[in-house]
Amino acid sequence: MESLVHLNPYEGKTVFGFLLQFVIRIGYFLFGELSFSDLASDEIQVIVLAGVSASSALVGSFLVLRKMTMLANSLSHTILLGIVSVYLLTGAHDGLSNVFVHVEPINIHAMLLAALATGLVTAFLTEFLTKVARLQEDASTGLIFSSLFALGIILVTLLTRNAHIGTEVVMGNVDALRLDDCKLVLVIFAINAALFTLFFKEFKITTFDPALSQAFGISTVFFNYLLMTQVSCTAIGAFRAVGALMVLAFITGPALTARLLTNDLKGMLFLAIGLGSIASLIGVALSRHFLTVYGLALSTGGVVVCTLTVFFAVAALYRCSVDFSLRDVA
């Protein structure tokens, strides 16, 4: 919590003032004049959102290349039920409202456990409907995530007895993020980064040439499930900040934008991470700007999504002009 002495240094800043102040504060931080506990709420927001975008960019790039983004859509819905059931099963459902109302520290282990369970259960059920009950794939995907989400919404409304909980679930609330959230998000990013570094070759082969990977004895199924688990971890990390659904924009946006600009996998990954993080910084700055200048308290997560959209539009324009000039040369 902010003490009275440390007023939020970003109070009343416009977008440029915000960015300037941010750079200055980073300087202070590097010279040891600021510690973690001094982080202003805007900085926590930047860290959490940038962490979320970086994780999302990594998993998103592979999802886009593997044509599996609908899976991310499913998982972003079903994590709600995952969170609710882990809190129910561990008998800690009084703590459930913390996830949404943000009073006490959240339980990082419970959250990660929820992510793991959700990822596997969603994937398993969808596959069960497709393979065993022989429902066509699009329908089974849609059926599973919507019914699980409906169940989640009913349970969370009943358990927290909060009439506005449904809105919180889809909107998230960056203003109530705390230092714990930074930890959760950074842990998730570290896991994602480590796994992709460690298994880069395996992910690459299973993505681009599943037949070859079979020949090498690399299990595509295993890496599918691994990626799925990573996606649900990422969605959990994003849940408190941007809600259940908007994380999909973080997953697809930077990856698609980077895909327009490069054909190289590593380049695409780094570009996506960069774009996502920059969009988060700009988004937080813009939302502060709107508050200062127009007195509008816009949803910061929403503003970041809008920034990502602008990035994509710019990249699309650039791509169009390149294609156009290439056509002229030809």
Add this chain to the structure above:
Amino acid sequence: MGASLIDYFTDAVLRGPTIGSMLMCLAASLIGVIIFLRKQSLLGEALSHAAYPGVIIGVICAGLILEDDVNDAATAIFILLGAFCTALLGLVAINWLERGFKIRTDSALCFALSVFFGIGLTLASDVQFSFPALYRQAQSYLYGQASTMMDVHIIIYGALAIVVILTTLLLGKELQTITFNRDFAKSIGMKVSAIDAIIFILTALSVVIGIRSVGVVLMSAMLIAPAAAARQYTNNFHIMLLLAGLFGVISGFFGNYISVELSQYLAIRYPGSRLAMPTGPTIVLVASSICFLSLLFAPGRGLLLRLMRVTYFRHRCIRENILKTLWRFDQDFDRDKNIPFEHILQYQSVSRLYLHCILLSLIREGWLGKSQSNVYRLTSDGRKKASQIVRLHRLWEVYLADYVGIGAERVHHNAEEMEHIITPELERELTRLLKDPQVDPHRQRIPPMNANMDGI
């Protein structure tokens, strides 16, 4: 509490939500059938999310234009218009992403839906401060809130639902042709792209009217679940439409009913919390329960019955294999025709108990006789039956070797399955085709055809 089911149709407060939800779900399920058959079920997800910013824009317009006298009917129309426009815009965006940038369908859908939804949420956070009076109404579109619907809403939404229903029924033939065979539809001069456009517009329309009671987040389920459930019962397009409509209406009614009763219960249990159960999740849960039950239990396609058929077939195979085993003992050696249990068990990969049960039933049906405890022999009927199975097996081996040209060493495995499947007609045909062979590729004798075996 205590409202009977009929009250839900007559009571001035209850009939609005009830009839409203039922009409909306009906429209959605009919269109759902078409997009289900076109394997585009997830389009509904994208369209419903794309409608959300339109809802908010509608609210803002209503707030700006109507200012003081905000009335429900006018607001509803603004919201409908806004939602319809952005839903179509979403469709255009998806198309543009796919065509212009060669982005795959799934990524394009997900990107478009999340971006539209994000923009919607940003606008919504603005409405919260600029039009606080309308904010609650705007947010009720997230999960649907049928309970605030009145007769005037029924008229507006009912009219739109009827447009969707009538168009679907009138264009039934064209929709069917295009859905199942695009090329044929083109060749007989149907305007395929025009009808495609109509389907998209109808989908957008049914999504837009549906989000009032089901909400943008869960709307896609109402397009999928009734259609998927109906598919389990029929192969006929028209019956499928009818069934899906029926399931949709049932989910609309009971979803609304459960949510009203639950809200009343919560109001009594926790007075002061102002908890109202959103209708969307309950409608969706009812619809998906119907769908899951149909997937499991529907006659013909249901999982359970399919499993039962598979189990029965396996059971039959094992019975026939046991007869075959006994027949081999019977034929090949000049030894005792009485076979002890342990011997039979050696040749079968089944549990002891299961084998006992099967042997018992074989004795009861007269294929086997039991000479002493745990020692079995074939009856004369059983011998005929077993030789018939062996005949089918060897006939098939001859067919594979002579006609399909598979090496004699590889024909056994396939014949092991086919011997349980070949029908008497097929057997006659094979005999004629192969000129009644006497030996199989392994030079084993083929038992002669048994004329009076057909019935057994």
